[in-house]
Amino acid sequence: MVEFALVLPIAVVILALVATGGQMLMAAIDLTQAARAGAQAVQGDLQQGDPTGQQVVDARHAAEGELGVGSLSCGGRGASGQCVTVTTPGSSGPGQTLATVTVWRSVDSFLPVFGASWTISAQATTEG
Numbered sequence: 001m002v003e004f005a006l007v008l009p010i011a012v013v014i015l016a017l018v019a020t021g022g023q024m025l026m027a028a029i030d031l032t033q034a035a036r037a038g039a040q041a042v043q044g045d046l047q048q049g050d051p052t053g054q055q056v057v058d059a060r061h062a063a064e065g066e067l068g069v070g071s072l073s074c075g076g077r078g079a080s081g082q083c084v085t086v087t088t089p090g091s092s093g094p095g096q097t098l099a100t101v102t103v104w105r106s107v108d109s110f111l112p113v114f115g116a117s118w119t120i121s122a123q124a125t126t127e128g
Contacts (some may be wrong), residue, residue: 020109024120031103031122034063038084038101039124046098046126052088059101060084098126 038059045055063084087100104121 024107024118027105027107027120028122030067031105031120032124034066034084035101035103035122035124037062037066038086038103039099039126042086042099042101043126052086055088055099056084056086059086063101063103100125 041058041062042055045058050058083104085102087102088098100123102121102123104119106117106119108117
């Protein structure tokens with residue numbers, strides 16, 4: 001009984017760390033897929049000559065569809081929720097980056113001792 005009482009807290013902490021790591025890994029995979037979907041949407045907009053505002057809207061809708069959420073809430077990097085940004089450099093051409101789509105999400109920890117939440121992000125680029 002004494003051994004069980006000594007081992008149980010350590011086992012619970014280890015299990016919580018494994019669960020948090022798994023949760024963060026799943027979030028990273030989901031965000032990578034969402035960033036790629038957003039970059040593909042932006043690539044289509046660039047080929048059609050759509051304005052930057054439309055590119056951001058389309059990238060957000062593609063990321064939302066990939067993440068399976070109704071709307072992404074943006075509160076700044078590190079804030080709670082998730083968000084999508086699209087960055088388009090001034091020049092474009094063959095082999096150059098046309099747009100970068102960044103998607104991030106705050107992930108809450110199972111153990112608040114190691115921090116209340118972490119920000120996970122993923123990035124995808126489109127090239128000309």
